[in-house]
Amino acid sequence: MRHYNNWINGQELAPINATFIERISPADGTALAKFPSSTQGDLEIAVEAANKLHLSGAWANLAASERAKLLVKFAELIEQNCEFLAKIEAEEVGKPITYARGEVMWSAELVKFAAALAWQIPGEAHTHLGENKLGLVTREPRGVVGMIVPWNFPMVCLFQKLPYAIAAGCPVVIKPSEYTSGTALEVAKLAKQAGLPDGLINIVCGKGSVIGDGLTRHPDVKMISFTGSTAVGKTIARTAADDMTRVALELGGKAANVVFADADLEAALDGVLFGVMLNQGEECVAxxxxxxxxxxxxxxxxxxxxxxxxxxxxxxLKDESQIGPLIYEQHYKKVLEYIEIGKQEATLVLDGSHPEGEDLAQGYYVGPTIFTDVKPEHRIFKEEIFGPVLAVTTFETQEEAVQLANDVEYGLGNGLWTKDIDKALQVSKQLQSGTVFVNTYLEGAAQMPFGGYKQSGYGRENGVDALLEYLEVKSTFIKLGQRTPVLPNTL
Incomplete structure (x- = not known):
């Protein structure tokens, strides 16, 4: 069993109350790790360390090119430790290790991209404002950033935030999920090995009701970046409003794959199946x-x-695995309840609620489950299940397809499949979501921003927009040369 402490100011620090949360494998019930069950006192130490670094200017005033060099070293160490990190990720989340390896390597790619962005933090000089006048538009690090990371993609969700904040010059305090804290704590050690300064990356483990809420309320935390449920995101936004703390929220989703008759149907079959089964369906853009x-x-x-x-x-941990167990018992039961709801609403054509297999008896496994004859008023059409459950609805016209796709409260992502480029462009323009996948699904690039419309949140991760999230904009108006008298000269 792995035993962890918090990571604060460049070193391991045991929780003040000396209590820990035990993580049990969702695959077979074995004990995997112990994480600190931290208190507000632990959080205070972490925020103080981060804020001290920020106020010193040692990181914020370092040349962005120097920050970039250290980020590249960080990325290289992540790549070198891929197998170690992937195993932790696979065990704690329950995701197939082949996917976990890809996610670790993708996290390293995001660090490299953020390093490249650090070289070109934008600024402007306005030199045509009039005689002897100059305007400067500069961007400064916001300060300490609190990051609250979910359990389904612990590394990817963290690294869609962390390297951009560091590149911008911001120290961070991270609250990982109490179920999947291992990789965050391990990469913090790699960051120190890469030469990133103490106090830049701080990790406080524990319950969201304690550490997440404490981060959101802390006066020295200038921004919260949260990935998780819409309900919790709204609570964070309301709490942060009291201090006008900047908030970026990546929340829930109920994405549609729209398949037209003129699509490459073989490709669409693969894309639709992959879209609902990846990470056991525990994905906001599934x-x-x-x-x-x-x-x-x-x-x-x-x-x-x-x-x-x-x-x-x-x-x-088996290389042939394509679906692992759901994260924990309560969520497993929730997904099974939705399958029962679906049986009352629609037609069940594939039941994956109780997959057979000797290795599966001790875990929270649910296989691909498919319902047809699903109507827009059905709960399985509208509500986020967070499991490998697919709801199938038919349409006859392009307009009906768009209306159905948009007929949910979420707007994180959608996909569409057609060989008609005009149709692809028309429909993608009409879909109310932050991402549209055309003739593919769950594929992207570091340069492409990610975030939601409607109840799926606001703010963007990845792309240039991710860097800008962590920068304040300042306008400086300068009068050059001659003095302008305040009062007329009457002497």
Missing amino acids: GTRLLIEKSIADDFVAKLVERAKKVVIAHP
């Missing part, structure tokens, strides 16, 4: 609604069911 043109629906769904039956459900 494609859990299939909107399919009625003329091809029966054949498409029949083929989809056959492919879904071949998905390998196995222990996450």
